[in-house]
Amino acid sequence: xxxxxxxxxxIAREAGALAARRRSQGVAIAATKSAVADIVTExxxxxxxxxxxxxxxxxxxxxxxxxxxxxxxxxxGLTWVVDPIDGTVNYAYGIPSYAVSIAAVSGSSxxxxxxxxxGVVFNPMSGELFHATRGGGAWLGETRLQMSPEPTxxxxxxxxxxxxxxxxxxxxxALLARVMPLxxxxxxxxxxxxDLAFVAAGRxxxxxxxxxxxxxHAAGALLVSEAGGRVGGAPSGRPGRDMTIAAGSAFYDxxxxxxxx
Ligand code: IPD
Numbered sequence: 001x002x003x004x005x006x007x008x009x010x011i012a013r014e015a016g017a018l019a020a021r022r023r024s025q026g027v028a029i030a031a032t033k034s035a036v037a038d039i040v041t042e043x044x045x046x047x048x049x050x051x052x053x054x055x056x057x058x059x060x061x062x063x064x065x066x067x068x069x070x071x072x073x074x075x076x077g078l079t080w081v082v083d084p085i086d087g088t089v090n091y092a093y094g095i096p097s098y099a100v101s102i103a104a105v106s107g108s109s110x111x112x113x114x115x116x117x118x119g120v121v122f123n124p125m126s127g128e129l130f131h132a133t134r135g136g137g138a139w140l141g142e143t144r145l146q147m148s149p150e151p152t153x154x155x156x157x158x159x160x161x162x163x164x165x166x167x168x169x170x171x172x173x174a175l176l177a178r179v180m181p182l183x184x185x186x187x188x189x190x191x192x193x194x195d196l197a198f199v200a201a202g203r204x205x206x207x208x209x210x211x212x213x214x215x216x217h218a219a220g221a222l223l224v225s226e227a228g229g230r231v232g233g234a235p236s237g238r239p240g241r242d243m244t245i246a247a248g249s250a251f252y253d254x255x256x257x258x259x260x261x
């Protein structure tokens with residue numbers, strides 16, 4: 001699988017450069033999707049088609065699942081799971097925390113069977129490119145990533161996100177109140193792939209969020225597991241719409257217990 005990494009990295013860099021170039025020309029919100037905060041820009045669509053075209057040219061038999069264009073190509077081999085601009089609200093407002101997220105997963109077309117094989121998360125604003133292959137470690141450029149040690153009594157630096165659906169906000173705030181006693185401080189970065197990359201890099205102790213889609217977490221989840229961390233649902237199982245948690249294994253259990261309480 002590692003032979004596909006340079007291709008994925010090259011595509012992520014090209015896609016990130018396109019996103020940044022389009023942003024510098026001004027940004028137009030093309031549509032809102034499920035809620036006012038759930039926006040899509042012309043750039044999201046353009047960047048996704050660039051990624052899709054490049055993958056189709058080089059890997060015509062692989063499957064594809066993208067945030068903006070959905071899925072194409074049933075496969076029993078590899079599927080590319082893509083968020084062209086993760087952190088679209090940051091992007092639209094000019095906050096330099098967004099990323100191109102590209103993962104390759106193996107398994108059938110049923111996401112429940114997926115095994116993350118490759119993950120690339122590229123922030124064109126900072127120039128940081130995080131990558132991982134299954135069994136090959138997680139990396140920020142040339143530096144191998146290692147999770148931070150388990151948080152001390154002083155508490156964890158925790159990140160989270162809030163789903164776009166206003167009907168879920170009261171529950172999200174109640175959940176936040178339950179996890180606060182474990183936290184030294186809280187961050188809402190606004191791009192799930194960067195939250196996960198930062199956990200892998202030890203910049204955050206842990207991250208949790210309800211409502212994520214595979215394109216939000218597939219690449220970042222591999223970064224975390226390859227950096228020695230644990231990613232899943234609460235209290236266990238796969239990450240997904242119900243809950244995604246990323247943390248060191250002991251703190252994972254404490255965080256999952258607080259979430260479940
Ligand atoms: C969103 C971001 C955000 C998270 C949302 C995601 P998008 O992705 O990752 O941080 O809170 O759940 O949907 O829409 O910007 O690609």
